Amino acid sequence: MPSRFVILHHCVNGSEHWDLMIEHKGVLLTWQLDKEPVNLSSLPIRARRIDDHRVAYLDYEGEISGNRGEVWRVDAGASHIKELTVCEILVRLEGRRLAGDFTLSNERNEDWAFDRSIN
16 A cells, blocks of 8 residues: 655644655655645745654644644545655655655755756
């Protein structure tokens, strides 16, 4: 069974960002994106690696406890991690709006870039 991914639009205290979450070994590897990633013309997108999330977020929409805002699903589907190192992740996403091969590249510490893969 393939893993899954989700992109959540996260609004909190008047600001917004998007969370890219990719299922891997029982958790969601998570990056905070400053732009909505479903517009491929805006790639690459700056991404900040944040703590892994529970897989329950794959299907969740609504208010987050502790006054941490609300989230809505922008896209979701199957994911296939093709390569995973500490500096780069190559992943195939099969969403309704975001589909194809993508790369998450570590630029420095928690700073990453999310881009379409060039194969």
